Amino acid sequence: MFRQATKQATRQLIANSRAITAKRALSVAARKTATSGLRSTAFAAKPLVATRGIKQINFGGVEETVYERADWPREKLLNYFKDDTLALIGYGSQGYGQGLNLRDNGLNVIVGVRKNGASWKAAIEDGWVPGENLFDVQEAVKKGTYVMNLLSDAAQSETWPALKPLLTKEKTLYFSHGFSPVFKDLTHVEPPTDIDVILVAPKGSGRTVRSLFKEGRGINSSYAVWNDVSGKAHEKAQALAVAVGSGYVYQTTFEKEVNSDLYGERGCLMGGIHGMFLAQYEVLRENGHSPSEAFNETVEEATQSLYPLIGKYGMDYMYDACSTTARRGALDWYPIFKNALKPVFQDLYESTKNGSETKRSLEFNSQPDYREKLEAELETIRNMEIWRVGKEVRKLRPENN
Ligand SMILES: NC(=O)c1ccc[n+]([C@@H]2O[C@H](COP(=O)([O-])OP(=O)(O)OC[C@H]3O[C@@H](n4cnc5c(N)ncnc54)[C@H](OP(=O)(O)O)[C@@H]3O)[C@@H](O)[C@H]2O)c1
Numbered sequence: 001m002f003r004q005a006t007k008q009a010t011r012q013l014i015a016n017s018r019a020i021t022a023k024r025a026l027s028v029a030a031r032k033t034a035t036s037g038l039r040s041t042a043f044a045a046k047p048l049v050a051t052r053g054i055k056q057i058n059f060g061g062v063e064e065t066v067y068e069r070a071d072w073p074r075e076k077l078l079n080y081f082k083d084d085t086l087a088l089i090g091y092g093s094q095g096y097g098q099g100l101n102l103r104d105n106g107l108n109v110i111v112g113v114r115k116n117g118a119s120w121k122a123a124i125e126d127g128w129v130p131g132e133n134l135f136d137v138q139e140a141v142k143k144g145t146y147v148m149n150l151l152s153d154a155a156q157s158e159t160w161p162a163l164k165p166l167l168t169k170e171k172t173l174y175f176s177h178g179f180s181p182v183f184k185d186l187t188h189v190e191p192p193t194d195i196d197v198i199l200v201a202p203k204g205s206g207r208t209v210r211s212l213f214k215e216g217r218g219i220n221s222s223y224a225v226w227n228d229v230s231g232k233a234h235e236k237a238q239a240l241a242v243a244v245g246s247g248y249v250y251q252t253t254f255e256k257e258v259n260s261d262l263y264g265e266r267g268c269l270m271g272g273i274h275g276m277f278l279a280q281y282e283v284l285r286e287n288g289h290s291p292s293e294a295f296n297e298t299v300e301e302a303t304q305s306l307y308p309l310i311g312k313y314g315m316d317y318m319y320d321a322c323s324t325t326a327r328r329g330a331l332d333w334y335p336i337f338k339n340a341l342k343p344v345f346q347d348l349y350e351s352t353k354n355g356s357e358t359k360r361s362l363e364f365n366s367q368p369d370y371r372e373k374l375e376a377e378l379e380t381i382r383n384m385e386i387w388r389v390g391k392e393v394r395k396l397r398p399e400n401n
Helices: 002-020 028-036 040-044 074-080 093-104 118-125 137-143 153-166 206-214 233-243 254-266 271-286 291-313 315-320 324-353 356-365 370-382 385-395
Strands: 055-059 062-068 086-089 109-112 146-149 172-175 196-202 219-227 246-251
Touching: 062 233, 074 233, 086 093, 086 137, 093 109, 093 118, 093 196, 093 206, 109 137, 137 153, 146 153, 146 233, 153 356, 172 233, 196 206, 196 233, 196 246, 196 254, 206 219, 219 233, 219 254, 233 246, 254 271, 254 324, 254 356, 271 291, 271 324, 271 385, 291 315, 291 385, 315 324, 324 356, 356 370, 370 385
Parallel strands: 086 109, 086 146, 146 172, 172 196, 219 246
Antiparallel strands: 055 062, 062 246, 196 219
């Protein structure tokens, strides 16, 4: 099967390469490797079978415990939470994904959002019924045995004075980000010390949490414990992680979760990669290259041809799949980029750890017109030449013809 899948992937890769640019072709050697089944041993050693469970995995020399869906089959989840009401507060990206997955898993979940806001309307459209399983925030918190705080991070801070007194002893408090409690000096969110406080952070948007669940897969998530008053906080977090739609779950701390998350999204996941695309594109344009050439050599080939290979088979595989000329140059230049960028990443980590990023986020996202201001910034991006060119290039993809 792997051979077949690899052959398909290779055919796709060749098609993409031809469509995008003829310049960088697959080397004969890489094609041979891709179709010869040489890599099938490594792939076959990690089959995706439903029977996996808790296991120790050696990640590059470091042993970690990983929890999987198989540890919490549906019947076990239903039994574990049979006396509970899961009060999910906030129905934005995560509220939508986690909430619908909990509901589809058959658990007793209710949603709490401010009445007549955008989320209230969205929740009704998704089948939540006012007075039955849709309430205002405070009412839902009162009813819940688990309070799943999925308000935006700025709103968690804003609403805390009203919510904290409602977090009585028998409840468990849940977050999907370490932001509020870790930076409590800025957010003023100081969880009560007499209740369990846990975290499950899906590594993706709420839309992905939902779509992967519907595909019968699951998103990767981390979990952490802030307070373990009952002695069962770890178990609760692992169970809830699976209940909201995680495929596998690894342990972290609230501090590590928030620092890695803020750092990652400002770096390689979003800000860093955007900055690198812009820098490369601008230099090409300044040197007389056409917009379509600059875009294809910067973004289209990356996202359509090479990055999917990194995701599926690893960086070495991607190198292996490119021409000898491309390989030589990339091998010579990656340390130069790494050395130039590392100080920027060090500054970014410091800015995350010392709370500067949190302060900036709270200040910006607490403004009444933050959505309009954000939209104005996104409009600027939308209107940049590179992304306007991208819109046209996408239309030329074979699947859009
Ligand atoms: N989005 C992601 O990809 C992602 C991934 C992992 C973890 N997380 C974490 O998950 C949590 C939820 O994030 P999210 O992205 O789902 O949030 P979001 O989409 O920004 O959701 C905002 C929710 O907060 C409500 N809200 C905003 N201001 C409010 C206020 N003043 N009073 C009451 N409600 C208010 C909104 O209700 P209205 O519609 O009424 O304004 C909406 O239901 C955060 O801790 C976030 O860091 C997010």
